Amino acid sequence: MTSASISSGDTAAMRRSRGHLRRVLGELLHHKLGAIGLVVVVAMVLSAIFAPWVAPFDPAELHYDAVLAPPSARFWFGTDELGRDIFSRVIFGSRISLEIVAVSIGAAMVVGSAIGLTSGYFGGWVDRVVMRVMDGMLAFPVLVLALAIVAALGPDLFNAMLAIAIVNVPNFARLTRGQVLSVRNLDYVQAATALGASHLRVMARHVGLNVADNIIVYASLRASTALITESSLSFLGLGAQPPIPTWGSMLATGMDYFDWPWMGIFPGLAIFVSVLSLNFIGDGLRDTLDSRLYER
Amino acid sequence: MWKYVLRRIVESIPVVLVVSVVIFSVTRILPGDPTFIVLGEFATEAQRAALRQDLGLNDPIVVQYLKWIGSLLSGDFGHSLRSHEPIVDMLRSRLPVTIELTLLSMMLAISIGVPCGVIAARKRNTLADVLASTAAMVGMALPFFWLGMLLIMLLSVHFGLLPPSGYVPFWVDPLANLKSMIMPVITIGTAMAGTVLRQTRTAMLQVLSQDYVRTARSKGAHEFVVVMKHALRNALIPVATVVGLETGSLLGGAIVTEAVFSLPGLGSMVVGGIFGRDFPVVQGAITVIVTAVLVVNLITDLLYAALDPRIKLA
Numbered sequence: 001m002t003s004a005s006i007s008s009g010d011t012a013a014m015r016r017s018r019g020h021l022r023r024v025l026g027e028l029l030h031h032k033l034g035a036i037g038l039v040v041v042v043a044m045v046l047s048a049i050f051a052p053w054v055a056p057f058d059p060a061e062l063h064y065d066a067v068l069a070p071p072s073a074r075f076w077f078g079t080d081e082l083g084r085d086i087f088s089r090v091i092f093g094s095r096i097s098l099e100i101v102a103v104s105i106g107a108a109m110v111v112g113s114a115i116g117l118t119s120g121y122f123g124g125w126v127d128r129v130v131m132r133v134m135d136g137m138l139a140f141p142v143l144v145l146a147l148a149i150v151a152a153l154g155p156d157l158f159n160a161m162l163a164i165a166i167v168n169v170p171n172f173a174r175l176t177r178g179q180v181l182s183v184r185n186l187d188y189v190q191a192a193t194a195l196g197a198s199h200l201r202v203m204a205r206h207v208g209l210n211v212a213d214n215i216i217v218y219a220s221l222r223a224s225t226a227l228i229t230e231s232s233l234s235f236l237g238l239g240a241q242p243p244i245p246t247w248g249s250m251l252a253t254g255m256d257y258f259d260w261p262w263m264g265i266f267p268g269l270a271i272f273v274s275v276l277s278l279n280f281i282g283d284g285l286r287d288t289l290d291s292r293l294y295e296r
Numbered sequence: 297m298w299k300y301v302l303r304r305i306v307e308s309i310p311v312v313l314v315v316s317v318v319i320f321s322v323t324r325i326l327p328g329d330p331t332f333i334v335l336g337e338f339a340t341e342a343q344r345a346a347l348r349q350d351l352g353l354n355d356p357i358v359v360q361y362l363k364w365i366g367s368l369l370s371g372d373f374g375h376s377l378r379s380h381e382p383i384v385d386m387l388r389s390r391l392p393v394t395i396e397l398t399l400l401s402m403m404l405a406i407s408i409g410v411p412c413g414v415i416a417a418r419k420r421n422t423l424a425d426v427l428a429s430t431a432a433m434v435g436m437a438l439p440f441f442w443l444g445m446l447l448i449m450l451l452s453v454h455f456g457l458l459p460p461s462g463y464v465p466f467w468v469d470p471l472a473n474l475k476s477m478i479m480p481v482i483t484i485g486t487a488m489a490g491t492v493l494r495q496t497r498t499a500m501l502q503v504l505s506q507d508y509v510r511t512a513r514s515k516g517a518h519e520f521v522v523v524m525k526h527a528l529r530n531a532l533i534p535v536a537t538v539v540g541l542e543t544g545s546l547l548g549g550a551i552v553t554e555a556v557f558s559l560p561g562l563g564s565m566v567v568g569g570i571f572g573r574d575f576p577v578v579q580g581a582i583t584v585i586v587t588a589v590l591v592v593n594l595i596t597d598l599l600y601a602a603l604d605p606r607i608k609l610a
Contacts, residue, residue, distance in 0.1 A: 279433060
């Protein structure tokens, strides 16, 4: 066997991985709740990307003639204590929330997978030490560890992202390690090693690619937890700082204005619908993958 | 059994070690000079240097860590930098609030989640099942702080039935205590009930399809007896595990819920400590929270083994 045949094997693995993801996505669209979740999340992502065109007003624009105005044809979700349009702020708030979730889960996925891959591939004392550290981090309730990290680094948008990424790293590391252990000793991996492929090459091209799709699916399952953590940090005043609009901070402001309920109801509804949709996707993926497992 | 308990305790030592290092490192890099918090802005440099020496901040970081661990083991959590109150006293007054909140929430979750889960499984694919499953999904997706806020708007502001915030200790006025706990408990219990409901439904569906349940039915046992005696008893084992493992989420939820309802528990102690840059307070509260999670996980593990005789302990 030559290196050319290994490369063609890599390409086949890559194609298989992409094909699997596409199939899972296709089946998700046939799962009733999964499809609803997917449609809502895609709509939210699009409205976040095109926020300046979707939102009727600038989120920081003050309407002195309409302070604390109730929902109306002009201000769909009403206005806040400074006369800012809540609908526009919810739309722009989705940018921050989705950005934090995407970046932090993406970073956690990359770092956690790399740790799990290395730990599972090499085994031995590296594995034991790394996994004990991961277990230690997993012992913390997610929000408690995130709070501690944000407290140490100072409350702002970047640190909230970093904290959410760090608290999710152990979950990805554990999952990846488990997956790696199940493929590490398969024939094609042994063959690649016997042919003299470097550890890095075997880890990245042969082992990594074959566990990638499960990790990506798991990332979608962690997204709703990340969104709740981000909103909780913002609610406690430890997320993105004013004037950046976030759903959590808008809700926290709403706590001081109970007589103007729209101030808190709509940002909370946005969080609720997002989390519910992400959970729908997660459930759909789980059902899809479970039925595939039973088919095997 | 004791061998198993000992093995689990020994296995958790490295985890406890990592946890302590994480807590120590994170809280020691809190921004801001602690001497400014204790002495204010107008103290002389000599006073600050003396305080740093006194607090042990000039020691190498490893020495500081070992001293901290030594103090913890002897039950000394240090003093608050701001109020100078012993952390142990603060924990003593706040711990009951969080324990009451989490225990009542757990009880509410179980009393809603288990019966609804059983009904959903028994009436699989009927309207009752769809309603229960939908309610579970909604409950699990409701952010604590939003639900808390909606409850305050409805029950306090609109109907004036309950106090919007505040806490009265149980031994001072039991009725007022329960009144102040109703909304926080509903807030946390609802989300937890969703998890318990789903777990009960799944476990019941698995158990109801087992041979021994069919045998019980074929022997002519009443359906109520089949469900309650044969099925539910076995289905509750995984449910008990999930409830135990959810302690971390419960305590995380307690932090936010205590902030919403101004309850003087561990959660508000952490948040107050963070805003006040009071690292001994943050350290103390987080240490207790994580220790509680570790202990409950250990107990859950042991209970699981004790409840299910098929699990070999050693």
